[in-house]
Amino acid sequence: MRRQLSFAIGVVVVAILGIVYTFAAGNEPLLGLDLQGGASVVLEPAPNPDGTPVSDEILDQAIDVIRNRIDGLGVREPEITRQGSTVLVQIPGVDDQQRAIELVGQTAELRFRPVLETMGRNELAVFQAAESILADAADPANELDPDTIAQAQAEVDRWTLTPDAAADEETVLEPSDPASADVRLRLGPSPLLIDQIANPNGRVTGEIVSGAIANFSVGLGWYVAVEMNGGSPGADDFNALANSCFGGSATCPTGRIAIEIDGRVESAPSVNSPDLGSQVQITGNFTEGEAKDLALVLRFGSLPVELIPQESRTVSSTLGSDALDAGIAAGLIGIALVSLYLLAYYRLLGVVAIASLAVSGAMLWTMIAWLGESQGLALTLAGVTGMIVSIGVSVDSNVVYFENLKEDVRGGRTVRSAVERAFPIAYSTIVKADVASLIAAGVLYFLTVGQVKGFALFLGLATVLDLVATYFFMGPVIRLMARRDAMSQRPGRYGIPAGKVAT
Amino acid sequence: MKTLRLMYRGEQEFDFPKMWRAALAGSALLVLVSIGSLAVRGLNLGIEFEGGTSWEVIAPGASVADAREALVGTGAAAAKIQVVGGDSIRARADLDGAEAIAEVTAALAELGDTDTTDVNVTTVGPSWGNQITEKARNALLWFFVIVAGYIAIRLEWKMAVGALVAVTHDIIVSVGIYSLFQYEVTPATVIAFLTIMGYSLYDTIVVYDKVREISGRLSGTGRYTYNEMMNLALNQVLMRSINTSITSMLPVASMLIIGSVFLGALTLQEFAVALLIGILVGSYSSIFVASSMVAFMKSREEANVAVMRKIASRGLDGEGTRSVAAEDLSLTTTTRRPTADRPRPGSAPPRPRKKKKKR
Numbered sequence: 001m002r003r004q005l006s007f008a009i010g011v012v013v014v015a016i017l018g019i020v021y022t023f024a025a026g027n028e029p030l031l032g033l034d035l036q037g038g039a040s041v042v043l044e045p046a047p048n049p050d051g052t053p054v055s056d057e058i059l060d061q062a063i064d065v066i067r068n069r070i071d072g073l074g075v076r077e078p079e080i081t082r083q084g085s086t087v088l089v090q091i092p093g094v095d096d097q098q099r100a101i102e103l104v105g106q107t108a109e110l111r112f113r114p115v116l117e118t119m120g121r122n123e124l125a126v127f128q129a130a131e132s133i134l135a136d137a138a139d140p141a142n143e144l145d146p147d148t149i150a151q152a153q154a155e156v157d158r159w160t161l162t163p164d165a166a167a168d169e170e171t172v173l174e175p176s177d178p179a180s181a182d183v184r185l186r187l188g189p190s191p192l193l194i195d196q197i198a199n200p201n202g203r204v205t206g207e208i209v210s211g212a213i214a215n216f217s218v219g220l221g222w223y224v225a226v227e228m229n230g231g232s233p234g235a236d237d238f239n240a241l242a243n244s245c246f247g248g249s250a251t252c253p254t255g256r257i258a259i260e261i262d263g264r265v266e267s268a269p270s271v272n273s274p275d276l277g278s279q280v281q282i283t284g285n286f287t288e289g290e291a292k293d294l295a296l297v298l299r300f301g302s303l304p305v306e307l308i309p310q311e312s313r314t315v316s317s318t319l320g321s322d323a324l325d326a327g328i329a330a331g332l333i334g335i336a337l338v339s340l341y342l343l344a345y346y347r348l349l350g351v352v353a354i355a356s357l358a359v360s361g362a363m364l365w366t367m368i369a370w371l372g373e374s375q376g377l378a379l380t381l382a383g384v385t386g387m388i389v390s391i392g393v394s395v396d397s398n399v400v401y402f403e404n405l406k407e408d409v410r411g412g413r414t415v416r417s418a419v420e421r422a423f424p425i426a427y428s429t430i431v432k433a434d435v436a437s438l439i440a441a442g443v444l445y446f447l448t449v450g451q452v453k454g455f456a457l458f459l460g461l462a463t464v465l466d467l468v469a470t471y472f473f474m475g476p477v478i479r480l481m482a483r484r485d486a487m488s489q490r491p492g493r494y495g496i497p498a499g500k501v502a503t
Numbered sequence: 504m505k506t507l508r509l510m511y512r513g514e515q516e517f518d519f520p521k522m523w524r525a526a527l528a529g530s531a532l533l534v535l536v537s538i539g540s541l542a543v544r545g546l547n548l549g550i551e552f553e554g555g556t557s558w559e560v561i562a563p564g565a566s567v568a569d570a571r572e573a574l575v576g577t578g579a580a581a582a583k584i585q586v587v588g589g590d591s592i593r594a595r596a597d598l599d600g601a602e603a604i605a606e607v608t609a610a611l612a613e614l615g616d617t618d619t620t621d622v623n624v625t626t627v628g629p630s631w632g633n634q635i636t637e638k639a640r641n642a643l644l645w646f647f648v649i650v651a652g653y654i655a656i657r658l659e660w661k662m663a664v665g666a667l668v669a670v671t672h673d674i675i676v677s678v679g680i681y682s683l684f685q686y687e688v689t690p691a692t693v694i695a696f697l698t699i700m701g702y703s704l705y706d707t708i709v710v711y712d713k714v715r716e717i718s719g720r721l722s723g724t725g726r727y728t729y730n731e732m733m734n735l736a737l738n739q740v741l742m743r744s745i746n747t748s749i750t751s752m753l754p755v756a757s758m759l760i761i762g763s764v765f766l767g768a769l770t771l772q773e774f775a776v777a778l779l780i781g782i783l784v785g786s787y788s789s790i791f792v793a794s795s796m797v798a799f800m801k802s803r804e805e806a807n808v809a810v811m812r813k814i815a816s817r818g819l820d821g822e823g824t825r826s827v828a829a830e831d832l833s834l835t836t837t838t839r840r841p842t843a844d845r846p847r848p849g850s851a852p853p854r855p856r857k858k859k860k861k862r
Contacts, residue, residue, distance in 0.1 A: 034770070042631065101601075310631035311551070316621040319561070326758075326765035333761065334754025341750060345511075382694050385774045388758060389698055392751025392782075393705065396743075399750070400709060403743040406513050429712040432657055433705040439649050440701040447642035448635075451690045452697070459701070497512040 004476035011472040015359045018366030029365075030372030032380030032454070035324040037317025038092035041101050043307035045085065053085060062307060063087055066104055079376065087307065101312050110206030110297065111167060111190040111260045112238065114245055114252035115268050119159055119184040130155035159184055167203045176264040177290075185265050187258050188251055191241050195232035204237045212298035214291035222291035223283040226298055235278040245271040259298070266297050327384040334391055342395065346402055346495035352477050353398035360394055360462070360469035367461055382455040390462030393437065397470040401426040401478070406496055415491050419482035423475045430470055437463045510742060519737045519790070520730045520798065520824045526791035530672060537679020546682050549689040552636055554629030555597040556604055559769065560622045562615035563590045570594060573614040578603040587769055639693060650704065658711050661800045666707045669793035673703045673784045680780055691773045699781025702751070706744060706789035711797065713740045727827060728811050729801040733794055734824045741790070748786040755779055 021027075033040050045054040045062070063080055066089060070078040079090040091100050119127065130152035136142045137149045158172075165171035167190040175182050190203040211227040228235035245252035258268040269282045282294065335357070342350035364387065371377040404426045408418035441460030444452055481487055487494055509515040550557045562570070570584045570592045582596035594611065598604050604626065605619075612619040647667060654663040677699055681688055714736035721727050721735075755778045762772030801807055 044628075044631070308628065309626070310628040311626065313623075313625045314620075315623050318621055319559070319623055322765050323770060326761050326771050329765070330754065330758040330761040330771065333757040337753040337757060338750045341753065345746065381770050382691070385691075385694070385758075385771070386698075388754045389702075389751070389778065391754045392747065393702075395750040396705070396747040399743050399746045403513065403740070403746070406742075407739055410513055425716065429709055432712055433708040435657075436650055436653065436704045436708055437701050439653060440646055440697065440704070443642050443646040443649060444697060447645060448638050452639070452642075452694055455694045455697075459698070 004479050007472045008476040008480065011359060011468070015362040015366075019362050022366050022369045025373070027366075027369035027373040029368045029379045030376065031320075031324065032378035032383070033090055033092060033313070033320070034315050034381045035320050035327075035379065035384075036092055037315050037320035038090065039100050039312070039314045040088065040090040041104055041312040042083075042310045043087040043089065043104070044310045045087075046306040046308055059085070059087065066307075070100070070104065086310065101309070101314070110209075112204045112208070112241060113171075113187040113190045113258045113260055114241065115185055115254045115256040115258050116170065116188050116252070117186040118182045118254060118256075118268075120181060121183065124183045127155060127159050158186075173258075173260065173263060173265050175268070176261075176266050182265075182268065185258060185268060187260065187265070190260075191237065193233050193237050194240060199233060202233065204233070204241060206298065208233045208235070208237055209298050210234075212295040214286075214288065214295045216288070220281070220283045222286040222288050223281050224286070224291050224295045224298065226280040226282065226295075228278040228280065230278060235276075238280070239275050239277075242271045242276050243274045246274040259294075261297055267294055323381055324384075327381065327388070331384070331388050331391070334388055338391060338395055342398075346398075347492075348481070348494045349398075349402050349405075349478065350495065352474055352481070353395060353402075355477070356398060356469045356474040357391070357394055359473050360465040363465050363468070364462060367465075368458075377457070378454070379458075380451060380454045382451040383458040386455045386458040387462060390459060390466070394462065394466045394469070397430045397434075397466055398474055400429055401470075401474070402495065405478075409491065409496050415488045415494075415496060416482050419479055419487075423479065427471060427475065431467065434463050434467055510745075513739065513742055515738060515741070516826050517734075517738060517741070518824045519734050519794070523791060523795040523798075526787075527795060530676075530788070530792055533676050533679065534672060537675050537682065540679055540682040544682050544685065546678070547685045547687045548632075549687050549692075550595060550625060550627050550632075551690050552632040552688065554627050554632050555595060556607075556624065556626040557593060557595045558607060558611050558622055558624055559587075559591055559593050560611045560615040560617065561590055562592045562611075565592055565614055567592075570611070570614060573610045574607060577606045577610050579607040582607070589763065591769060593769075635690075646700070654708070654711075658708070658715060662711045662715075662797055664800070665793045665796035666704060666711070668796050669707050669788040670700050670703050672792050673699055673781065673788050676784050677777065677781050681777075686776070687773075689770075689773055691770050692777050695774050695777030695781060698778060699785055702782060703785030703788055706747070706785055707793040709743065710736065710740050710789050710794055714794070714797070721827065722806070722810075725810055725813070727825075728814065729804075729807045730798050731824055731827060733798045735827050737790060737794055744786055744790060748782055751782050752779065755782065 043066075045059060047053055059082065063082065066087065067078070067080050070080070070089070070091060078092075079088075081088050081090075089104050091104075133144065133148060133152040134156060137144050137152070160172060161174065161184065162169075162171045170186060170188060172184055172186050174184055190205070193199050193202040193204060196202070208228055209226060210229045213225055214222060215225050216222050228238055230236075241252070241257060245255045245257055248255050254270075256268045256270045259266045267282065267284075269284060286294070338357075339350075339354050342353050344350075346353060368379055368383075372379060401422060404422040405418050408422050409415055413421065438460055441456045441463065444456035445460065448456070481494075491497070506515060565586075567584045567586055571580075574580050574582055574584075574594065578598045579594060579596035582594040584595075585593045587593045592611065592614065594607070596607070598607070604624065608619050608622050608624055612622050615621070647670075651663040651667055654660075654666050674696060677696055680686075681692065686692075714733050717736050717739075718729065718732045721732050722729075755775050758771050759775035759779065762769070762775060765771075802811070
């Protein structure tokens with residue numbers, strides 16, 4: 001008697017303390033991206049050229065670079081985690097989600113190259129005219145002058161895009177900003193590093209940059225201040241290139257240096273001094289956003305390994321919060337319907353079942369809020385579904401016991417003795433069935449990824465709490481109730497039919 | 504009405520073994536249709552398994568034709584377009600490059616008269632889906648092995664076989680329904696199927712535990728065949744099965760209905776459809792498939808064959824399944840507890856009645 005009472009009171013106290021703690025500590029469940037909106041991308045490193053997998057160390061370095069890039073975006077609480085050999089990047093509530101994903105996935109090397117020639121808007125018309133001449137020439141009926149065709153062919157060849165050209169070849173690229181005055185740019189090879197002993201065949205890449213930030217001054221507007229490493233690779237290499245450009249030498253007739261990333265020209269500033277030292281300023285009517293993006297690219301241009309986006313997902317925050325609202329509404333309505341059914345069918349026993357559901361629900365909420373706050377474990381839509389489903393499973397523990405109880409009473413036992421006898425039998429059944437659920441949850445948790453993993457965790461949690469609530473709350477409370485004569489005298493009120501149906 | 508009243512009191516006496524033949528024939532037909540459909544029509548796999556990009560946007564009133572028109576000129580002119588949940592447009596295509604994807608996003612945002620950030624975009628690489636599928640398959644395999652081992656140890660190996668047959672039946676039929684109606688299989692569906700597995704198994708174990716409890720006491724009398732004991736067990740757990748199915752389905756049904764009220768709750772609806780199918784199939788299979796499998800195997804055990812011969816020789820095996828006599832029925836409830844299944848230390852022992860009453 002005393003034991004039952006202390007169990008029941010104890011577990012209720014634990015549940016209440018949990019809720020009090022959750023509110024006092026301000027714990028709230030961490031919402032997954034599918035519930036609050038945001039962007040997520042799974043990146044998988046490309047294997048090394050010899051086919052061996054990328055080492056953990058390199059992957060960790062790449063994660064650092066990605067983290068820096070995202071921090072540079074000013075995003076609140078980005079989450080970057082390693083999942084086995086892949087990297088999961090989750091960015092909640094970014095305004096321009098597609099842009100964020102692109103930025104994270106940008107893995108190409110940053111290169112500095114001399115600009116040989118540019119195509120402006122006027123030259124574009126010439127180029128397009130040449131293209132249409134070639135199109136006409138395809139039809140022999142037009143009988144065009146062979147010289148005209150050859151000229152047009154030369155023009156088209158000259159300006160055909162070659163985004164995949166290697167670092168030591170000339171290449172024609174487009175600027176990443178389509179509004180730029182340059183439509184296409186012909187770039188010379190990226191210069192070799194001066195120090196060829198330490199870096200055989202090394203070329204001028206993002207490696208020479210040690211830092212870059214966007215700044216504002218009244219005279220210059222927004223500009224990017226770039227800090228170079230000393231020596232080579234570093235300021236020496238950059239200045240060698242700057243020097244040739246400033247002089248307008250044959251290798252850099254336009255006097256401009258292109259900053260190329262991912263087969264696109266991010267920016268192509270003119271050089272206005274033969275020796276820029278180790279501090280370089282890039283100016284040019286930038287907006288704040290453009291300057292910051294350029295600085296970001298300069299700082300974190302290259303990753304130590306190529307990361308291939310395997311799965312990218314953007315969820316709009318309205319759709320996300322709609323899903324959350326719907327989940328909560330469905331859960332509440334579901335609980336209300338289940339409660340009504342239990343009351344109608346089991347009467348006072350039903351009240352105990354509902355209370356038991358409340359106890360395990362309170363503990364579940366405490367756990368989820370705590371896991372979200374301290375372990376960064378997010379509640380996803382799959383998790384919400386897992387919990388809605390677990391309502392049915394939790395109620396089942398009560399149903400198994402109640403039906404066993406009714407069976408025993410029907411078999412001729414008194415209510416009191418049936419209550420005592422049925423519990424261990426029912427609980428043994430519940431444990432067997434719940435362990436099977438736990439095995440399912442465990443296997444899913446350890447062997448799968450992503451959504452399924454989140455689902456498994458919350459299903460497992462709910463199952464364990466079901467066992468706790470059944471053993472420490474529902475069982476003891478029913479047994480305490482059975483000690484009052486009311487239950488034996490009016491079993492009908494407890495949903496236990498007394499006597500036989502008159503036939 | 505009377506049947507319902509009897510059921511409420513747990514006094515109904517259905518003859519389940521008599522229904523098995525028809526039920527199994529039905530199940531066999533369902534499984535065959537499912538396998539046939541899988542072979543012929545296959546599954547409508549989502550991009551998560553096949554790779555590609557999918558867009559989802561709320562565009563009340565927009566039809567597939569409107570969406571198709573909006574996508575003309577983008578790379579996704581040949582996209583697969585669906586109206587889902589009444590108000591949302593879902594498009595699916597295999598595009599290369601971020602610009603091509605952004606173009607479609609913009610076109611769809613315009614269709615829905617919203618911002619591009621209000622369009623859900625999911626892109627999955629082709630090899631990624633294979634990895635996910637492979638992982639799920641591995642998990643399923645391990646799950647079967649471990650659960651079979653667990654049931655064999657806690658109950659008995661014949662029941663492990665029966666449970667696996669029942670679970671496999673549920674999965675095949677549920678997947679078959681998805682194939683037949685060409686519903687799209689998403690990660691939500693996979694999770695729902697896994698839930699179905701767990702649910703069906705849970706149900707089956709409850710039935711098995713009951714029949715073991717009953718046979719533990721009644722088989723000693725030598726008066727009843729395994730089928731008769733199984734029938735008693737099924738009748739005893741029937742109300743539990745029905746009640747649990749109802750209480751499980753109520754929240755799921757509310758998910759389905761709520762999902763159609765809220766605009767962004769597509770995933771919820773997809774979960775709910777798969778779960779409803781699964782709960783129905785799972786409850787059915789634990790009563791009809793799992794039980795008949797075990798009864799079939801157990802009836803071939805020597806002891807049970809001997810009982811059947813004895814009963815037949817006395818001419819007691821009439822039409823249908825005999826119910827357990829009242830005096831033996833009380834045996835199932837008045838014995839102190841099943842000998843084979845003593846509760847663990849820690850569970851409350853039956854207390855000796857106190858002399859002094861509290862009140």
